[in-house]
Amino acid sequence: MGGTKDEEFQKGNYKFEEEGEFDDDGKPKRTGTVWTASAHIITAIIGSGVLSLAWATAQLGWIGGIGTLVIFSGITLYTSNLLADCYRSPDPVTGKRNYTYMEEVRANLGRSSCIACAVVQYANLTGMVIGYTITASISMVAVHKSNCFHRKGHGAACKFSNNPYMIGLGIFEIFLSQIPNFHKLTWLSTVAAIMSFGYSSIGIGLALTRIISGNGGRTTITGVEVGIDVTAADKTWRMFRALGDIAFAYTFSQVLVEIQDTLKSTPAENKVMKKANTISVFTTTAFYMMCGCLGYAAFGNGAPGNMLTGFGFYEPFWLVDLANIFIVIHLAGAYQVFAQPVYSKVDSWASEKWPNSTFVKGNYPIKLGNKTIFSLNLLRLIGRTMFVILATTLAMAMPFFNDILAFLGSLGFWPLTVYFPVEMYIAKNNIKRGSMKWFMLQLLNILCLLVSLAAAAGSIQGVGEALGSSKPFQVKV
Template structure:
């Protein structure tokens, strides 16, 4: 059956079967994919371990040891389970031999229909664009933190060290304009591997500094229930913070909006869903280990006063060179993560343009350029123009909205439940034709409802934080 399906796809693609057999092209007519378990895991780790890992100490401080650790473990398991469901949706109807779905929205359209396809597209691309803008802000904060660290080291911790983020956002935008010309996910492997190593680097530094503070006797008082209601915090503020912490932890495990696109880079020699499930396990095991250590060591070191970011929030001032190195790692990681999150947006717009203006040389023309004997790439005028405009717009919005991290938290809270839980669960139910009110159906819907309630609570917490940010809103005047 699998062999018959393979021959049918080769026939429909119009390819010479010998070229497919020789490995020049895959069964769908596209150049042979080269991804493997390691490159796929690197893409996932680059996407999932953002600089938000350094805020987990604050999250655990709001929730306490019991709820904080349990929340990290529960959302890790939920994400692994739903990601494996989604991996089976790459091919339809059979997850090993069916027709490929190249994007998340393609999988939703195939399994759930046109209305769900539109809804998924709106949520997914809003989320991806929000991440790109948020990463621009976060990277600039780390760049400013390097300058502030040196300022505090030279002038003392009480010095007034405040610098504008805008020049750093502009510099990052210029770098991303060049990197955005990487044509697609298939060419991002090396950048993702470098970014993944950078995430390990700054996570180890954050954990190491926190661990050193604890073992040296400088750790602060912690409790089983987290930040205590009293003079510094009201019961209402405690509740809002807990909601936000739930949302931050849930969102920290979210990468489903990229999963199908990442899976499409895998070689066809083995069923892609099996390799993807191994990559899910490897990446989430690695991620959860880092999250647990960063969150727990950070809380043990700072107690209720855990900063929102261990490295840019100046939980640590010395050794200043090590803090600077960690922030450099954050910047390099976010440069790569920017491209991982923007590639699906680039692909969607360019696929639409290719269908709309299929005879235009501006849109379709590829012009080979060689620099030396080794560095060769294809230039495309539409790709150059539109991606440059996208980066400029993202940079401008990041500069205009200094409170955009609060908006990003809102986008994350809204996007987590549908993209990580609802659509994978509903597609699995549709593919397997699971009947209503059976035990399996009830179990899946229980996950759906619980995650929806968490997302709703996180949304409320984000809106409350956003209302505070608006009170101090000064466009193009973000300072750290």
């Protein structure tokens, strides 16, 4: 009636795990929920990419721009859900946990695929951090310029270098980088997510005001027109770069596994993660649609690469300033969301290599009275500081906003968002080669690869043009 003694013991043990301080893998109890996961994901998705969507829509036109946003959101949601089922192996509910994207790939596809994934993932994560450094500095310069024009008049020569702002952000990120892991980032992601809604709403409001006042730009079904706005070659390259910008706006898969690893074990992590994916993708797509469509309607075929800069630096200068301040706060948090997997990998590698090293494992508590307020680790302090310095230096060397976004999008979208999740799903579920489902999944793979190659070609061409017109470390805006 009450079950055997073994069953009672197992139930009691399970209850202890549920109510105790540790999870089934011996790690501290995870406390994440669908809402904390959604905050992390929204922080990762809604970033600098949202600012280029008006420009991207202008290159593709009404049909192409809206259609591309819908297709990319659908693909991203589908493959993110495939990835969620791979967190535990072999069973998605009771199997062994895979703590990182790389571990998922190793468990399902083997060591060689894991190495390829590592190269792409960490290059992309580093690239995202560099891209966010560039974007945050542009927003900080925009605040400086608008206040300069407000004080000195609209005819003043208000041009400033991005470099001091990049250095300032880098110093700030060195302090934030001492946050030990993803589990301690919830407050930062929540603030960042609020900021992303704030500046997106301001951009949407300013665009709507411009449209209602009758000052909207000229738009067309197919976007910028050959022979009027651009040449045929320029139109092609710009369309390719626009695809890359939209891909960048949906590139966040490389941090999903680490986010899933913050969730409570009940209900099942994959079910909660799928809900968080759905909430996040639908929310961000709604904002993307408004930013892309209203931004295009406001500026027409001459939409700027960064939507907020298109409203000028004049009146209402304080509102544009506020939006740019929101961007900086958001990107400061998003920087950590993308950097944490890199930090975590370095920490785990060093711990395995030198398990008895005090440099690697030693923690030095910093106390205020009798209370420990922070624990300092030398590996974290030195290793993460060096990473931030490298990222800041590279950002200063190549501050070309739209082209860098397109290149990052092309670099990360296909392999991390599509290829690995699809191949892991096929391997995990033993989908028969040559079956209809296998064929459709491979078709999705090929089509997304072609999009990534086109975006990469367009972005490389754009970076080449930008390098011809400006010098690294000496750009002023």
